[in-house]
Amino acid sequence: MSGQLNPAEDFTQVLQPLDIGGHKLSFQLGPLDMSINRVVVYLFLAAVATAVICIGLSKVARMLPGRKQAAWEGLYEYVRDILVGAVMPGGAAASWFPYIASLFLFIMISNLMGLIPLPFDLAAGFHNIPEFKTYSATANINVTVALALLTFVLTHYAGMRANGVLKYFKGWMPSTAPPVLKQVLFGLHGISEIFRIVSLSVRLFANMASGELVRMVFYTMILLIQSWAIAVLILPMEVSVIVVSAFEIFVALIQAYIFAILSAVYIGGAIHQEH
Amino acid sequence: MLNIQPGLMIYTLITFGILLWVLKRYAFGPLQKIIDQRRDAIESSIRAAEETRSEADRLLAEYRQSIADAKNEAEDIIERARKVGEDQKAEIIGEAHAHAQKEVESARGQIQRETRKAVQEIKDQVADLTIMAAGKVAGKAITKEDHLRLVDEAMAEVDFDQLAAGGQ
Numbered sequence: 001m002s003g004q005l006n007p008a009e010d011f012t013q014v015l016q017p018l019d020i021g022g023h024k025l026s027f028q029l030g031p032l033d034m035s036i037n038r039v040v041v042y043l044f045l046a047a048v049a050t051a052v053i054c055i056g057l058s059k060v061a062r063m064l065p066g067r068k069q070a071a072w073e074g075l076y077e078y079v080r081d082i083l084v085g086a087v088m089p090g091g092a093a094a095s096w097f098p099y100i101a102s103l104f105l106f107i108m109i110s111n112l113m114g115l116i117p118l119p120f121d122l123a124a125g126f127h128n129i130p131e132f133k134t135y136s137a138t139a140n141i142n143v144t145v146a147l148a149l150l151t152f153v154l155t156h157y158a159g160m161r162a163n164g165v166l167k168y169f170k171g172w173m174p175s176t177a178p179p180v181l182k183q184v185l186f187g188l189h190g191i192s193e194i195f196r197i198v199s200l201s202v203r204l205f206a207n208m209a210s211g212e213l214v215r216m217v218f219y220t221m222i223l224l225i226q227s228w229a230i231a232v233l234i235l236p237m238e239v240s241v242i243v244v245s246a247f248e249i250f251v252a253l254i255q256a257y258i259f260a261i262l263s264a265v266y267i268g269g270a271i272h273q274e275h
Numbered sequence: 276m277l278n279i280q281p282g283l284m285i286y287t288l289i290t291f292g293i294l295l296w297v298l299k300r301y302a303f304g305p306l307q308k309i310i311d312q313r314r315d316a317i318e319s320s321i322r323a324a325e326e327t328r329s330e331a332d333r334l335l336a337e338y339r340q341s342i343a344d345a346k347n348e349a350e351d352i353i354e355r356a357r358k359v360g361e362d363q364k365a366e367i368i369g370e371a372h373a374h375a376q377k378e379v380e381s382a383r384g385q386i387q388r389e390t391r392k393a394v395q396e397i398k399d400q401v402a403d404l405t406i407m408a409a410g411k412v413a414g415k416a417i418t419k420e421d422h423l424r425l426v427d428e429a430m431a432e433v434d435f436d437q438l439a440a441g442g443q
Binding site for chain 1: 288302316
């Protein structure tokens, strides 16, 4: 055991630039810190995993589907018809499907990767055996805010393109409201639009980070005991790690689903404004 | 964990942007193509099956019709043949009747002719014999013309018709 267990530190540690053989991957682009840290690596890993899985499954797709292909097509058609098709008008659904589907798959795989312990900290390893740690890119607020911002920008872009700029912003105010109230309602709507970014990003980030924290706390407590007798006594706690991990699978899927379907609902609502 | 790092956001957007492009081009596109192809194949095979079935139905109806036609035709042919046979029978019988009638007629004519000839011969012989006998009796020959006249007178009294009827 490495002996140094600092669960809280783990979350700041992931933001430290990676250290490969004494070479720090620290980059500065003007005022921007473009260092490659663990979050970036997890981002890349999640993206590569998503691409490899999806392309791999689509590449071998044949007219007569096997079991894997049937499952993949089932997921694909579920996203196309239920996630996107049900909340957007037909033409918009077709053009926005790739975005929503990519969002769903990327967040889902990123979330699920948070459940797989990966040998990451080469330096902190015990007898040169790297420490296995679990982390998910979506457990970082920057990642979820970036994705939420993307949905936010695309929502208003889609709304303006479909309705025209003036008509789109006019749609923020109910036409039946008295003129005095219109400005107030416009302001309220604007605030609600801004808070969509917060709700989208914080929901995903908090769910993933809390799961991460809970599991880390359980692991740490088990490791801190360092006595077989007590370890046997607190067996329920060890079992609960498994239970929490199983629950995390469900959370990972549901959060990806929520993020994707809310994005679809926001974009669909902007295209097809209610008056 | 709540540190704001714009660099990380940019990495996220770039990574996700590339992933979106890659997935759209290499995963969703090909899969949708396969799904469309399969739908088309299923559609066309259903259409082909429907066509085959309607074709089969049509052929079956056609065959049934032609079997019915053939049956009717066969009945017609048999009927016609029977009629022709009967006609021929009637004709043959009629012909045979006519022929027999004709034969009988001609036989009757022949008999009458023969009878008439025989009667003439008898008449001639009787005349000759009479002349001969009369000549012997009268010792004087009378001319043949006289005799013939006499015979004719005698013959007129004989009823030859009755003789001819007897020869029938």
